Amino acid sequence: MISFSYLEPADIDEALAALARYGEEAKVLAGGTGLVNLLKQRLVQPTYLIGLRRLAGLKKLSYDGTLRIGALCTQRTLETSALVQDHVPLLAETCRQVATVRIRTMATLGGALAHADPNQDPPPALIVLDARVRVRSPQQEREVSVDAFFTGYYETILAPDELITEVIIPPLPAGSGTAFVKFLPQTHDDYATVAVATRITLDGDRIAEARVALGAAAATPLRATAVEDALRSQVPTPTVLREAAALVADAVDPTADFRGSVAYKRDMAVVFVQRALAQATARAQAGGGTA
Amino acid sequence: MRTLQLRVNGEPVAREIPDNRLLVDFLRYDLGLTGTKEGCSVGVCGACTVLLDGQPVSSCIALAVMADGCEVTTIEGLAEDDRLHPLQRAFIEYGGFQCGICTPGQIMAAKALLDVNPHPSKEEIQGWMMGNLCRCTGYYKIIESIQAAAEGKGVS
Numbered sequence: 548m549i550s551f552s553y554l555e556p557a558d559i560d561e562a563l564a565a566l567a568r569y570g571e572e573a574k575v576l577a578g579g580t581g582l583v584n585l586l587k588q589r590l591v592q593p594t595y596l597i598g599l600r601r602l603a604g605l606k607k608l609s610y611d612g613t614l615r616i617g618a619l620c621t622q623r624t625l626e627t628s629a630l631v632q633d634h635v636p637l638l639a640e641t642c643r644q645v646a647t648v649r650i651r652t653m654a655t656l657g658g659a660l661a662h663a664d665p666n667q668d669p670p671p672a673l674i675v676l677d678a679r680v681r682v683r684s685p686q687q688e689r690e691v692s693v694d695a696f697f698t699g700y701y702e703t704i705l706a707p708d709e710l711i712t713e714v715i716i717p718p719l720p721a722g723s724g725t726a727f728v729k730f731l732p733q734t735h736d737d738y739a740t741v742a743v744a745t746r747i748t749l750d751g752d753r754i755a756e757a758r759v760a761l762g763a764a765a766a767t768p769l770r771a772t773a774v775e776d777a778l779r780s781q782v783p784t785p786t787v788l789r790e791a792a793a794l795v796a797d798a799v800d801p802t803a804d805f806r807g808s809v810a811y812k813r814d815m816a817v818v819f820v821q822r823a824l825a826q827a828t829a830r831a832q833a834g835g836g837t838a
Numbered sequence: 839m840r841t842l843q844l845r846v847n848g849e850p851v852a853r854e855i856p857d858n859r860l861l862v863d864f865l866r867y868d869l870g871l872t873g874t875k876e877g878c879s880v881g882v883c884g885a886c887t888v889l890l891d892g893q894p895v896s897s898c899i900a901l902a903v904m905a906d907g908c909e910v911t912t913i914e915g916l917a918e919d920d921r922l923h924p925l926q927r928a929f930i931e932y933g934g935f936q937c938g939i940c941t942p943g944q945i946m947a948a949k950a951l952l953d954v955n956p957h958p959s960k961e962e963i964q965g966w967m968m969g970n971l972c973r974c975t976g977y978y979k980i981i982e983s984i985q986a987a988a989e990g991k992g993v994s
């Protein structure tokens with residue numbers, strides 16, 4: 548293990564001051580499930596580690612039509628919270644499929660964004676929910692859509708002195724149905740071979756708006772706008788969904804690994820986009836419920 | 839270096855440690871609690887499972903400083919005097935282990951489950967225990983042991 552100095556600020560202002568002071572020399576620590584492995588492998592070598600666990604303000608979860616999730620809320624909290632299950636069931640459904648109870652107990656939603664491993668599950672779900680990330684530095688506060696947050700493999704728009712404070716999920720339009728489908732051919736606690744989040748919003752019997760985003764399909768979480776565009780104004784028959792799903796083959800850029808070759812992952816992306824679209828459509832037709 | 843203050847298996851502990859100490863190393867090497875095992879070292883296998891304020895965590899990817907001020911429970915904390923915990927008795931009675939390397943982690947994970955859900959279904963046990971790997975038993979007897987402990991069968 549590399550050596551570092553550990554600091555534990557008592558509140559967000561202290562945390563931001565420490566980040567401003569140490570900049571690139573510092574890393575913040577939330578649940579540690581992503582960062583500690585990187586420290587052990589010497590892939591990240593900060594001089595200062597800034598523990599966030601005393602920042603109680605970042606652990607809040609509230610709903611007033613909009614769901615506001617503090618960056619330190621754990622994925623286990625989001626899986627089990629009645630507030631999330633009732634109002635944004637897609638997020639509970641997604642978190643439930645992350646690794647194991649042991650990991651979800653530690654891993655936070657802020658960590659799931661800042662870590663920016665493209666194999667993670669929450670980012671595609673947040674993208675189809677049109678979620679926004681609230682980010683703070685000592686000088687300013689800004690809001691960025693999750694869709695625009697990721698810039699590359701393990702890279703985001705976050706500056707070294709910025710903290711994620713909150714994730715904001717706006718109310719879904721009426722007539723929406725959502726689904727998250729994670730393809731796990733090996734073990735249930737694995738990262739996805741491909742993961743797909745979708746939202747279908749119906750206006751009568753036609754699709755008013757569609758969202759499709761994938762995990763484990765490119766260097767960043769991937770929004771499949773070609774599929775979304777093909778679905779707009781269509782009646783969601785099985786043929787329409789199948790033909791739209793086929794368009795994802797040209798959008799994905801997966802990496803070959805022990806979970807499959809590039810060709811296999813591309814084929815599976817098509818299959819699982821189609822399944823996720825069918826499920827989201829059925830849920831939208833079942834009465835505007837979102838799960 | 840810093841002084842870590844916490845409770846381990848109900849006892850207050852204060853110990854000087856380097857900032858980069860892993861929780862598993864703190865327990866095993868600093869406190870001599872070698873019941874907690876280390877397998878994969880990357881959070882996958884569950885051998886190092888301990889309870890941090892009652893919640894199951896992988897102590898191999900937790901820093902000891904993350905437990906400062908908290909309550910940590912390890913396998914050594916389950917027996918009361920000489921009397922084994924019902925889960926420990928059930929694992930013996932129902933053959934829930936062979937080589938035993940995964941067993942402390944299995945039992946700590948199972949304890950966390952029964953603490954929040956005293957009468958889990960077989961499916962709930964399987965879902966919860968999924969991340970605790972075992973190369974010996976084939977899992978059936980681990981599930982049986984947990985069911986027996988939950989039902990209080992043959993473990994009184």
Ligand SMILES: Cc1cc2nc3c(=O)[nH]c(=O)nc-3n(C[C@H](O)[C@H](O)[C@H](O)COP(=O)(O)OP(=O)(O)OC[C@H]3O[C@@H](n4cnc5c(N)ncnc54)[C@H](O)[C@@H]3O)c2cc1C
Nearest residue numbers: 577578579580581582646655657658659661667668711881
């Ligand atoms: C064995 C294992 C299996 C896993 N399987 C899956 C899986 O199947 N699906 C899945 O989605 N995830 C999985 N994960 C979890 C995931 O990969 C990340 O580890 C997790 O989401 C990171 O959250 P964390 O709170 O632990 O972050 P940390 O590890 O504490 O931090 C990760 C990164 O984010 C930064 N960071 C954290 N919080 C903030 C903040 N508020 N503001 C700015 N930067 C911040 C840190 O500086 C660091 O760079 C798995 C992890 C393990 C160990």
Ligand code: FES
Nearest residue numbers: 877878879884898
């Ligand atoms: S040793 Fe910690 S999970 Fe395997």
Ligand code: FES
Nearest residue numbers: 936937972973974
């Ligand atoms: S008893 Fe040997 S690994 Fe589980």
